[in-house]
Amino acid sequence: MNFLNNIQEFTKEYIEVGEFYENCRCLFGLELIAENDGFSKKIREGSIHRPGLALAGFLDLFTYNRVQIFGNTEIKFLHSLPDEKRIQSLKKFFEYDIPCIVFSNDHTPNEKFIDFARERKVSIFKSKHATTKLIYFLSDFLDDQFAPQCSIHGSFVDVYGVGLLFVGISGIGKSEIALDLVERGHRLVADDLIIATRKGEGVLMGTGSKIMKHFLEIRGLGLLNVEKIFGIRAIRYQKRIEVVVVLEVWDENKDYTRTGLDKQTINILGIELPMVILPILPGKNVTVIAEVIALNYLLKHYGYDAAEDMQERIKQQIQEKTEKRDKRIVSYFEHDFE
Amino acid sequence: MIEKEVTILNRAGLHTRPAATLVKLASKFKSDFYLMQDNLVVNGKSIIGVMTLCAEQGSKLKLRFDGEDEEEAAKEIVDYFNRGFDEL
Numbered sequence: 001m002n003f004l005n006n007i008q009e010f011t012k013e014y015i016e017v018g019e020f021y022e023n024c025r026c027l028f029g030l031e032l033i034a035e036n037d038g039f040s041k042k043i044r045e046g047s048i049h050r051p052g053l054a055l056a057g058f059l060d061l062f063t064y065n066r067v068q069i070f071g072n073t074e075i076k077f078l079h080s081l082p083d084e085k086r087i088q089s090l091k092k093f094f095e096y097d098i099p100c101i102v103f104s105n106d107h108t109p110n111e112k113f114i115d116f117a118r119e120r121k122v123s124i125f126k127s128k129h130a131t132t133k134l135i136y137f138l139s140d141f142l143d144d145q146f147a148p149q150c151s152i153h154g155s156f157v158d159v160y161g162v163g164l165l166f167v168g169i170s171g172i173g174k175s176e177i178a179l180d181l182v183e184r185g186h187r188l189v190a191d192d193l194i195i196a197t198r199k200g201e202g203v204l205m206g207t208g209s210k211i212m213k214h215f216l217e218i219r220g221l222g223l224l225n226v227e228k229i230f231g232i233r234a235i236r237y238q239k240r241i242e243v244v245v246v247l248e249v250w251d252e253n254k255d256y257t258r259t260g261l262d263k264q265t266i267n268i269l270g271i272e273l274p275m276v277i278l279p280i281l282p283g284k285n286v287t288v289i290a291e292v293i294a295l296n297y298l299l300k301h302y303g304y305d306a307a308e309d310m311q312e313r314i315k316q317q318i319q320e321k322t323e324k325r326d327k328r329i330v331s332y333f334e335h336d337f338e
Numbered sequence: 339m340i341e342k343e344v345t346i347l348n349r350a351g352l353h354t355r356p357a358a359t360l361v362k363l364a365s366k367f368k369s370d371f372y373l374m375q376d377n378l379v380v381n382g383k384s385i386i387g388v389m390t391l392c393a394e395q396g397s398k399l400k401l402r403f404d405g406e407d408e409e410e411a412a413k414e415i416v417d418y419f420n421r422g423f424d425e426l
Contacts, residue, residue, distance in 0.1 A: 153387065
């Protein structure tokens with residue numbers, strides 16, 4: 001498919017500590033303890049690390065380039081060391097180019113620790129959360145930041161809670177369908193430029209671009225702001241992409257599915273999504289069909305498949321008929337005089 | 339497929355007017371036309387896509403033309419970029 005061939009997968013190479021802090025502060029109250037000079041340092045990995053072993057002196061596999069978490073164990077361990085040894089251990093630890101350090105359980109480092117960090121321009125943060133919870137939050141955030149992304153040309157609407165992504169060549173009417181769906185009470189996620197992100201295994205999230213969120217272009221009208229016209233109920237910021245609807249000009253020579261038994265899928269960022277190819281014909285109400293696609297998807301999700309149901313019924317009927325006939329294998333006995 | 343690199347020359351950057359003209363130009367051709375900046379790939383036949391780039395003066399864009407009339411399309415569109423969207 002031409003318009004999806006152009007998908008270019010990309011992943012962030014790094015995020016800066018400053019950006020990391022700004023986001024985590026808003027998301028789960030990460031606090032800055034010391035050092036602002038380290039905000040331009042780069043976090044290049046989505047994983048995090050608890051440096052217990054590194055502090056103990058085992059530095060062979062020290063993944064220093066990850067965000068370092070100091071929990072109860074690390075703190076207790078450092079406290080247990082005699083002063084001289086502790087300084088030696090920290091000295092070695094800070095020799096590595098660490099992006100930043102996060103203390104859990106509301107712990108705060110002592111002056112000596114802060115001095116070391118300041119010297120090496122390493123930012124120190126703290127969090128009220130317990131270590132396990134903090135690790136969960138941080139990993140989730142970093143996973144998202146380093147998730148594979150791509151931009152897709154299409155329209156993306158939440159229809160009855162199902163994320164329908166409309167794709168097709170320019171001018172086929174993607175935006176018009178989106179507008180029509182909004183008018184019928186559904187919610188626009190993004191039009192024209194959709195940024196898809198793989199979240200976890202098997203989930204594809206879609207959102208619009210920062211600048212153009214919830215703007216639509218309708219040929220002949222120009223640019224429209226959907227949020228201003230229809231209000232807050234007409235929009236949403238993000239949605240899982242669940243079904244891809246491919247709009248195309250009716251092609252006589254192409255076979256379109258008639259039963260729905262041949263389930264078609266499309267691969268975006270390594271995730272297989274159900275796909276519906278919809279030929280556009282005069283008199284075809286694509287909006288209603290889109291609603292039905294969403295409802296049918298929901299129905300399937302709850303365990304009912306119309307095509308399979310029909311297939312099952314037909315199979316049963318045929319079987320019954322055959323059984324009836326089978327009661328007497330020979331339908332007509334010729335005279336048999338023996 | 340043809341790929342070209344262009345620089346935004348005019349002071350105001352790729353704002354609404356040139357974006358509209360660009361889309362109009364691109365729509366004349368059958369070929370697909372994409373603009374790429376950093377990781378973003380946008381369809382050059384859609385005004386919202388082009389405007390999303392918010393390309394400022396001096397920024398570099400990669401253009402991709404793909405289709406039967408790609409050469410003519412590339413020639414005309416690259417020329418429009420090089421003229422600084424007629425705002426120089």
